[in-house]
Amino acid sequence: MKNELAKEPRAAVRITLMAHQGLNSRVIELFSSLGIHSMAVESARCVRQMMKNRFWGLPGLRAEFSDTATDIFRTTIPSEAAEYVLCKIIEDLGLRTPGRGAVYAQNLHEISCREFPEIAVGKVNADMLLSDLSLITGIQSKSGSGENLFRVALKLGAGVPVVGIGIGSGIRDRLGLLRITISPEKELVYLMVPSHDADGLQSLLIEEGHLNRPGGGFLYQAPVRAGMVDPLIRIGRQEHAASIEQIIAAIDDLKKNTAWRKRFFGLESGAQNLATADLSHREISFFCHDGQGDNFVRAAMRAGAGGATVSRVRALHLKSEEKERSVPCEHGIFCISAAIEKQVMQTLRETAEASPDQEWILQSMAAASVFAHKRS
Template identity: 30%
Template sequence: MKSIREISKITIIINKAYSGKLIDFLHELGIERILVESGRSSILGQGRGIFGITQAGKLVYDPAEIISVLVIQDLESALMSLVAKEFELSTPGRGAIFSTPLIAVKAHEDYMVYEKLKEMPDKAQHFFDELVGLDCIVQRGEGDTAARIALNAGASVPYTNYGTGTGVRDKLGLLRITIPAEKEIISLIMSKYDVDQVLEMYISEAKLDEPGRGIAYIYPLGKGLMNTRISSSKASQAASMEQIISAIDSIKGGIEWRKAGM
């Protein structure tokens, strides 16, 4: 890559059971070099406590993989449409897909930017362009707090993967507090209209304003589809709440109507 240009990073988050099929599908399109990260998704479960009393708020985990590729901007919609249609990502619970606008200055050859596909979609998929990303980085073992905040707020399904920081020892008076290097990264793809509210909840409930507890930040996205199946409870009606929300999204042509307080 010799010149500066605008490109797109396409990220697909999918259950690990389907990741092999997704990788094969990308290979068939001519995309050979793919970044794969392992993680998990979290949703609210319905458990049974003593005497069969229902307990709400328990988290249910599913292994997930985060798959990323780089393409020129002209191929962004085409690739996203092909993947979304093949894996039914517009259906709540199937996963998420989104694009991130990037400026390519220089890259290693392993991070190849693809300029053509072996197949093009017959019809472009509708994607939402009112999305942002919200990441929260906390110490290992504390990620469930942030995940539960996102789910209780009805934002979307959070995805967790792992990383290693430098580890810090800070001095507060006469106390020495060691901050472990192992981290959990909780990623959330959500409506830009409610992100400030969720960020404030992260800060207050996860105590991110205290030294060493973690950080949270917002970053721009291009467009995409988010996973809105936040609960494992079975619907007692003909359609689940997630399906109703998805239908209203289609009717409204966007997600602005979801804004809290409207």
């Protein structure tokens, strides 16, 4: 039975919920009431601009960065339940109030030994969801030379960046012991933006974040099926009854889209010098037990992947003999060209099947506009 499931990639939807850490126990309650019993939890932080008065009562405000502990929950559910689950999450956790979190769904193909949760889809008002979003994922060396992507994102007012950490591998691992001179620590910056502005914002991010320099980092977009953003970019001192972010959120809500706030014109023609083509790439993820990650990374690199970023997550199992079993796991991301997807997935699957436990998951989803510095 298990091996049957493992054979073929199945279409499904990944729900990613980035919630304030204080909501943690409510998220778990909600998920188990929805019938979702296993999820991967990653610790991250959410960065916002904090507006403060200047010292000694000087006029004007100064902006600082304020970090909020955030948990990223990832779970996979059947395609048809996506909108229902999203709406339930938004309603139950009050995500329409700025500052509590963001949630989105992405279509993907999964290879795993588990069964998807059975969710009794009820009737919800799916109107509240925004459907024209893109996810920009940036991976940057923590100690690298580039300007921090999340700072740039905040300065540009692009959205609220959620930052996770991971360990990068790639060329570094092929240097022998000389590798210790390069810090493997990476920051993963997740940023949800309106899709019609995604390309424009991406090129701004690349430029201002100095990603176009050696060692600057890596960045790509992935389409989002539907979701809800957290518009609370600025906190602290505020001089009006509603902040501009709250007004934007309200208009988004009324218009049911974000197209009205398009800010880049004439960019969608592909005039940029990015080497992109729509959905030419795939984002491959794997989840496996702590310690197995290296095998997966090695396998993928054998098959042609350039490098990987591995983060530590906890797999939570709510329905098991012991209640709330938590297993240390690793979550790795590769971004590869669609052309080699087959062979990478094949090698990964072979590695996974050889691993001692059955708790691995392989996922593949569309990605676009991959940017990395190229030696010229």
